[in-house]
Amino acid sequence: MKKVAILSYDGCWGMGVFAAADFFRIVALLEQHLGLAQTYAVEVLSSDGAQVRAASGHLIRPDAAITQTGGHDLLIIPPVEGARLVAGFTPEPDMLAWLTARERGGARLLAMTTGVCFLAEAGLADHRLLATHWAYVRQMKKRYPTCQFVPQQSFLQAGSIWSTGTLNGSFDALLEILALDRGDQFAQLCATHLLVSAPAQLNPILPGHRNHCDEVILRLQNWIDSHHAEAITIERMGHEVALAERTLKRRFQQATRLSPNLYVQKVRIDRAKKLLLANSLSVKAIAYEVGYENVSFFVRLFKTHVGQTPAQWRKCETLLNTFDLG
Structure with a gap:
């Protein structure tokens, strides 16, 4: 079974956290209905295991701390609120170190829109083409000149690094990852039941x-x-x-x-x-x-x-x- 970690941190968009969690719930429901073995085990993690306050002000209660679990195959970084990014938001050093170690251990990293700042800050995306929200491309380029940022309706992939320009693009990326793990036909079935659009x-x-x-x-x-x-x-x-x-x-x-x-x-x-x-x-x-x-x-x-x-x-x-x- 593949392990998925969805990160949570103060100032993240809760919809990114729960959109990813709900995606894998739909995958599990489809697998159960078709009599297939469950592919993914999903956890929501924070730096120290404590509750975090999302951009909306609501609390997110994680399952564990990043140091309390391991062996993840996919790490998902939700977006950070734009106002915080503009104000100089910097990811926590221990989370950056953890992401770097996991990526070197073979995990895939998916950054949703502005969450790509984690990859850039950790030095994991130097000289790579990265997608992000169109409104923050210029700021990202100025802050991380060794990375290439472009607005993108869907997602970009460079090796183990995946980045998206929109929330729907995050679903596109997850479906592509699902196709790699479960096959194209199952991913297409999942796409038709995501309820994102008709x-x-x-x-x-x-x-x-x-x-x-x-x-x-x-x-x-x-x-x-x-x-x-x-x-x-x-x-x-x-x-x-x-x-x-x-x-x-x-x-x-x-x-x-x-x-x-x-x-x-x-x-x-x-x-x-x-x-x-x-x-x-x-x-x-x-x-x-x-x-x-x-x-x-x-x-x-x-x-x-x-x-x-x-x-x-x-x-x-x-x-x-x-x-x-x-």
Whole structure:
């Protein structure tokens, strides 16, 4: 079983702490319903085990102190209140030392938005590309000049370091981590039951191909995510971001490690995977929904990318017909 530690500290946003805790509760409920072994054991920790006061003023009672437990596979750092950050907030030295030791021991570290200051302060993110809340990018750059900060709707990953630009981006990161641990199909099931947004509106963001700082290509990726069901050509993509075809192809490949056309395919297939689990639309209707009029071509393409036909992928959804998170 993998151990997850969610840090808590004075001035943290409580919603970050409990959003992460509730995410793993949903994972546990899904596993229980499907008759699967539980993957994660989750603890909320503070520096000394004492209660901390969240940004809202409410108290958070942790399970233990960071020194009373160990062997964690994932450490989650919730955001710090922006006003405190501006006022010069500095993470506690013992917590920074603990994070450093755990990272060197092989743990993954996930910093939610402004929580990335813990990674920067500990020297764990030097010369890495880090996501954070858009309103604090300039301040972070000034305070930690050896790190690269960018606003990001989702998340960035650099080795064992994960950072997010929004709360929803934190769910994206957790789903990606879940996919690595439990498989893509289970993570997609979890995504459709997170209740963050309607399953049909979950965007296929392909976060693994966003670890770059080419703002033009990021803007194009956002546009593709929103328009993937339409007829998308290289010419149209170039028009959207004012790039010549040759320049577009070169920059897109350098930034994402994919050609523009392959990226569009992957976005459409990812969207189809979510739709297949989220509703009872026919495979033909879903093919059309993601931009393919030829259902046979869509089925072949889906199997090429996923290793299963759409019908095979959908089978696990029937196990959840009676599942109720309420």
